[in-house]
Amino acid sequence: MPSAIALVDCNNFYASCERVFDARLVDRPVVVPSNNDGNIVARSNEVKALGIENGAPLFKVRPLLEAHDAAILSSNYELYGDMSNRVMTVLSDFTDEIENYSIDEAFMRLHINPRESFAEIGREIRRRVLKYTGIPVSVGIAETKTLSKIANHHAKRSLKANGVLDLARSPYQELALSRVPVADVWGVGSRYAEMLEARGIKTALDLRNAPDEWVRDRMTVVGLRLVQELRGVACIPLEITPPAKKLLTVSRSFGSATESYDELRAAIVYYVSRAAEKLRRQKLAAGSITVFIETDRFKPEPQYANAVTLTVAPKSDSTIELRDLALSGLAKIFRAGFGYRRAGVTLGGLELAERVSLRLWENERYERHRRLMAAIDRLNAKYGRDAVRCGLFQSEGVWRTRFGQRSPRYTTCWNEIMWAE
Amino acid sequence: MKAPGIRVESNVQAVFSPLYDERYELPLLLSRIPAGFPSPAESYAEESLDLNRYLIRHPVATFFVRVQGDSMTGAHIFDGDLLVVDRAEEVRGNHIILAQIGGETVVKRLRRIDDQLWLCSENPAFPNFPITEEAEAVIWGRVMHSVTHHCVMNLRLPQSR
Numbered sequence: 001m002p003s004a005i006a007l008v009d010c011n012n013f014y015a016s017c018e019r020v021f022d023a024r025l026v027d028r029p030v031v032v033p034s035n036n037d038g039n040i041v042a043r044s045n046e047v048k049a050l051g052i053e054n055g056a057p058l059f060k061v062r063p064l065l066e067a068h069d070a071a072i073l074s075s076n077y078e079l080y081g082d083m084s085n086r087v088m089t090v091l092s093d094f095t096d097e098i099e100n101y102s103i104d105e106a107f108m109r110l111h112i113n114p115r116e117s118f119a120e121i122g123r124e125i126r127r128r129v130l131k132y133t134g135i136p137v138s139v140g141i142a143e144t145k146t147l148s149k150i151a152n153h154h155a156k157r158s159l160k161a162n163g164v165l166d167l168a169r170s171p172y173q174e175l176a177l178s179r180v181p182v183a184d185v186w187g188v189g190s191r192y193a194e195m196l197e198a199r200g201i202k203t204a205l206d207l208r209n210a211p212d213e214w215v216r217d218r219m220t221v222v223g224l225r226l227v228q229e230l231r232g233v234a235c236i237p238l239e240i241t242p243p244a245k246k247l248l249t250v251s252r253s254f255g256s257a258t259e260s261y262d263e264l265r266a267a268i269v270y271y272v273s274r275a276a277e278k279l280r281r282q283k284l285a286a287g288s289i290t291v292f293i294e295t296d297r298f299k300p301e302p303q304y305a306n307a308v309t310l311t312v313a314p315k316s317d318s319t320i321e322l323r324d325l326a327l328s329g330l331a332k333i334f335r336a337g338f339g340y341r342r343a344g345v346t347l348g349g350l351e352l353a354e355r356v357s358l359r360l361w362e363n364e365r366y367e368r369h370r371r372l373m374a375a376i377d378r379l380n381a382k383y384g385r386d387a388v389r390c391g392l393f394q395s396e397g398v399w400r401t402r403f404g405q406r407s408p409r410y411t412t413c414w415n416e417i418m419w420a421e
Numbered sequence: 422m423k424a425p426g427i428r429v430e431s432n433v434q435a436v437f438s439p440l441y442d443e444r445y446e447l448p449l450l451l452s453r454i455p456a457g458f459p460s461p462a463e464s465y466a467e468e469s470l471d472l473n474r475y476l477i478r479h480p481v482a483t484f485f486v487r488v489q490g491d492s493m494t495g496a497h498i499f500d501g502d503l504l505v506v507d508r509a510e511e512v513r514g515n516h517i518i519l520a521q522i523g524g525e526t527v528v529k530r531l532r533r534i535d536d537q538l539w540l541c542s543e544n545p546a547f548p549n550f551p552i553t554e555e556a557e558a559v560i561w562g563r564v565m566h567s568v569t570h571h572c573v574m575n576l577r578l579p580q581s582r
Binding site: 131134 | 480481482508509522524526557561
């Protein structure tokens with residue numbers, strides 16, 4: 001399946017956020033100064049057209065802005081942060097491989113099937129972000145991150161592109177590179193830009209065509225990597241943003257206290273099953289597992305509570321592997337002669353399962369586990385929770401709260417809430 | 422920029438974002454406060470009912486909006502109500518929508534009358550607005566729910582912007 005890198009960049013992000021909620025700002029110049037020093041940190045297109053540079057001190061440009069009926073807004077980072085989260089969440093519908101590069105930019109790896117084109121996906125990204133959040137974005141697509149920046153540069157400026165430009169394997173790549181000043185190439189700082197221009201390298205295309213040796217001598221291997229990227233050789237990997245969730249806990253209080261080791265084992269297996277299901281639903285694998293047990297702190301009886309954390313190596317999402325570890329942990333902390341009232345497990349070190357490094361050995365067994373887990377999850381989704389279970393877990397027992405002839409769950413179940421006439 | 426000839430009175434006070442509380446994701450061992458009374462319901466927290474889930478179909482596209490004025494009382498939308506507005510939903514005729522017209526944000530019913538789209542009030546004392554080119558109207562989102570308060574709301578709301 002062909003893949004490419006897309007850079008999605010929100011247009012005039014802060015000003016756009018403000019305009020979503022205040023229609024009076026549409027078509028008016030909008031600037032946002034920084035909180036403390038009053039330098040301009042965001043400009044709408046109308047402000048850019050007035051020739052006002054980013055970072056300009058507000059007091060200097062204020063007369064010009066006022067002459068053009070500009071809105072000068074103080075920054076609202078809570079709003080921008082929330083809108084940024086929304087945009088990034090919409091983007092994550094298109095791929096799991098996404099790097100939230102800044103508050104208003106993300107790199108994404110797009111995969112397409114033969115019937116689609118990257119440009120179509122790019123247009124759908126643009127359409128959906130605009131509809132869901134009101135924020136206009138530009139999408140540049142190419143083989144590497146650095147080239148996707150170049151594509152985005154044109155997507156934003158070209159009327160014909162209308163916000164989306166696909167340069168991947170495109171005959172227009174050279175033309176696009178020739179129209180970007182070298183100073184605007186991603187990763188070329190102002191000092192390198194000066195040096196390059198002084199030596200006749202004025203555009204991104206000139207830089208792409210510079211000899212390797214020459215680049216390495218003057219710009220180190222970092223510069224060489226950049227030039228390689230301009231040639232379509234990916235050297236700067238996506239730094240995929242890890243999911244926000246880092247811990248996953250399942251625990252319950254028991255219906256009544258138990259001293260039985262077997263019942264605690266059964267309870268732990270139940271909790272691990274639940275936690276592992278959640279883990280797989282989110283396509284994560286765990287790197288650590290914590291098992292904890294405790295007595296009833298509010299009873300005048302001997303008290304005991306303990307927890308143990310074990311490393312899961314390699315990381316795993318298999319109920320079987322996690323269960324075996326959890327039970328070995330329980331064996332370490334269990335003390336006979338106490339009435340246990342609560343137990344649970346916490347999975348930590350969560351990471352996308354597909355990013356977990358391959359196992360050098362036992363891979364076959366792990367693959368069998370994964371297929372088995374997927375089958376169990378499907379069956380349980382179809383026939384109800386616990387239709388299929390991983391050994392050692394009883395459906396009855398004190399550790400599971402008993403319901404008997406229970407009254408309607410008035411407050412925790414939509415089908416059982418109170419009626420009023 | 423206000424279009425000439427159109428005078429619209431905003432009937433929306435403020436727009437807010439839903440807050441998705443992540444309280445259930447704290448490990449209990451860490452979240453537990455050593456002193457104090459335990460909640461017998463604590464361990465069932467993840468099975469409790471979540472109004473966000475009940476009322477919100479597209480979290481990333483959903484915004485809360487508070488109503489001001491009486492122009493929509495015929496649709497049971499009252500002064501001070503909270504609206505749940507979903508931008509992801511497709512909007513069609515007869516839907517109640519949030520729109521921007523003449524620079525103001527309004528909640529209205531969208532109607533098509535003889536190939537002309539209108540933003541209609543649901544109260545004879547208030548005007549309707551045709552969606553014309555000069556009006557610079559934007560359909561912002563579909564109003565999915567309104568929450569009417571039958572008690573005094575003592576909320577300290579964020580400052581309206």
